[in-house]
Amino acid sequence: MERSNQKFLIVGGSSLRGTVKVNGSKNASLPILAGTLLCAGTVKIKDVPHLQDIKNMKDVLTYLGARVECDGKDITVDGSQVQSLEISEELMRRMRASNLVLGSLLARFGYVKMSYPGGCNIGSRPMNLHFKGLKAMGAVIREKFGYITAEAPSGLQGAEIHLDVPSVGATENLMMAAALAQGVTVIRNAAKEPEIEDLQKFLNSMGAKINGAGTDTIKIEGVSELRPTEHTVIPDRIEAGTYMVAAAITKSDITLTNVIPAHLDPLVAKLREAGVKVTVGEESVRVQGAGRPKAVDIKTMPYPGFPTDMQPQMMALLTLAEGTSVITETIFENRFKHVPELRRMGADIYLEGNTAVVRGVPSLSGAYVEASDLRAGAALVLAAMAAEDGTVLDGIEHIDRGYERIEKKYNALGARIIRVSS
Numbered sequence: 001m002e003r004s005n006q007k008f009l010i011v012g013g014s015s016l017r018g019t020v021k022v023n024g025s026k027n028a029s030l031p032i033l034a035g036t037l038l039c040a041g042t043v044k045i046k047d048v049p050h051l052q053d054i055k056n057m058k059d060v061l062t063y064l065g066a067r068v069e070c071d072g073k074d075i076t077v078d079g080s081q082v083q084s085l086e087i088s089e090e091l092m093r094r095m096r097a098s099n100l101v102l103g104s105l106l107a108r109f110g111y112v113k114m115s116y117p118g119g120c121n122i123g124s125r126p127m128n129l130h131f132k133g134l135k136a137m138g139a140v141i142r143e144k145f146g147y148i149t150a151e152a153p154s155g156l157q158g159a160e161i162h163l164d165v166p167s168v169g170a171t172e173n174l175m176m177a178a179a180l181a182q183g184v185t186v187i188r189n190a191a192k193e194p195e196i197e198d199l200q201k202f203l204n205s206m207g208a209k210i211n212g213a214g215t216d217t218i219k220i221e222g223v224s225e226l227r228p229t230e231h232t233v234i235p236d237r238i239e240a241g242t243y244m245v246a247a248a249i250t251k252s253d254i255t256l257t258n259v260i261p262a263h264l265d266p267l268v269a270k271l272r273e274a275g276v277k278v279t280v281g282e283e284s285v286r287v288q289g290a291g292r293p294k295a296v297d298i299k300t301m302p303y304p305g306f307p308t309d310m311q312p313q314m315m316a317l318l319t320l321a322e323g324t325s326v327i328t329e330t331i332f333e334n335r336f337k338h339v340p341e342l343r344r345m346g347a348d349i350y351l352e353g354n355t356a357v358v359r360g361v362p363s364l365s366g367a368y369v370e371a372s373d374l375r376a377g378a379a380l381v382l383a384a385m386a387a388e389d390g391t392v393l394d395g396i397e398h399i400d401r402g403y404e405r406i407e408k409k410y411n412a413l414g415a416r417i418i419r420v421s422s
């Protein structure tokens with residue numbers, strides 16, 4: 001990913017107050033945009049956030065011949081002229097999630113050639129489960145010189161697929177591939193994340209026959225074609241969660257609207273355990289932080305366990321807890337890059353393999369720190385808002401991938417964050 005020359009200057013110590021409307025989900029929008037390729041007509045997706053990752057996916061669709069138009073947060077994709085062109089390394093490397101076009105292109109055209117999306121900062125992120133599932137559906141997959149070629153000249157066939165681990169991306173790719181396959185596909189040990197349910201709802205609104213998303217068994221009856229539709233993406237549970245931790249760490253009072261509270265259950269439970277007051281409404285959540293949180297132990301797990309995408313933010317909070325917390329990361333092997341940065345700010349964290357022992361300190365101090373990835377960056381913004389003096393945060397292009405103008409939203413609540421170019 002290209003380095004930007006922008007940084008955040010963050011003055012700590014402000015108290016936040018007010019209401020924030022949560023955006024549509026990035027991780028729901030990405031597979032849904034990839035899924036538009038399944039349809040030879042025009043599909044409208046509503047409430048898509050303005051983020052760099054979304055722009056990257058739009059660039060992939062445009063490159064493949066789709067006509068992509070944006071009107072505010074609504075994106076219209078006309079897939080009638082799409083062809084399965086070779087997708088270059090330059091396009092694929094910009095974003096890991098571009099691998100989600102594999103299933104739809106293969107199902108619609110029977111042929112895909114794309115560069116391997118490569119590793120990323122939080123782990124190696126292989127695609128073996130995507131390939132294993134597609135092979136079970138009759139695809140022939142070759143990997144050579146960093147490129148993946150997948151072929152199914154006579155179409156994909158329904159299959160029984162058991163995922164070794166409940167991979168979100170593999171479940172989504174296989175659902176999209178199976179939507180246009182001949183016969184019935186059953187995905188067992190499927191990921192149960194809310195974004196998978198949203199993908200099912202979107203695909204079914206195009207005429208797909210899928211049920212079971214949200215459980216560990218998803219059944220897909222293939223259909224011969226999919227038709228135009230309109231779909232509104234679900235609210236972003238990770239953006240919401242990050243604002244919830246912001247309220248707790250700055251001892252503030254923030255209300256979030258446009259949320260599906262059930263999707264936030266794992267985080268609500270942990271915040272309450274830490275002594276933070278959380279009031280859950282029908283489509284809103286209010287978080288009131290006061291005093292130091294209590295130490296809590298966290299183990300990241302597939303949904304409905306505690307999300308790995310909230311681990312860095314929660315660690316930022318627990319650096320200020322009374323007592324010692326143990327955080328175990330079970331999903332990604334390299335997701336503690338925020339630890340040395342939090343230490344620079346005065347946190348007391350001991351790392352041993354995939355476990356971090358966080359001994360709470362009474363306060364953090366500002367420092368020069370760097371975001372290594374999206375959620376690590378979000379965690380550093382939180383720590384900096386709670387710190388006693390100013391922080392310079394570098395690497396904010398990672399944050400822009402997943403949070404829309406984060407400084408504007410926080411500043412509207414009373415934070416002091418300035419974006420500077422150097």
Ligand code: UD1
Pocket residue numbers: 027028030097123124125126127128129130131165166167168169170191195308309331332333
């Ligand atoms: C998605 C999310 C990401 C989140 C992650 C886990 C999107 C765009 N990204 O990523 O924000 O952190 O889910 O909730 O939705 N694995 C394999 N083989 C595979 C595929 C995955 O071993 O073929 C492993 C991975 O290395 C990892 C685990 O499965 O250890 C989970 O990864 P996965 O659920 O696939 O994550 P993504 O879909 O890439």
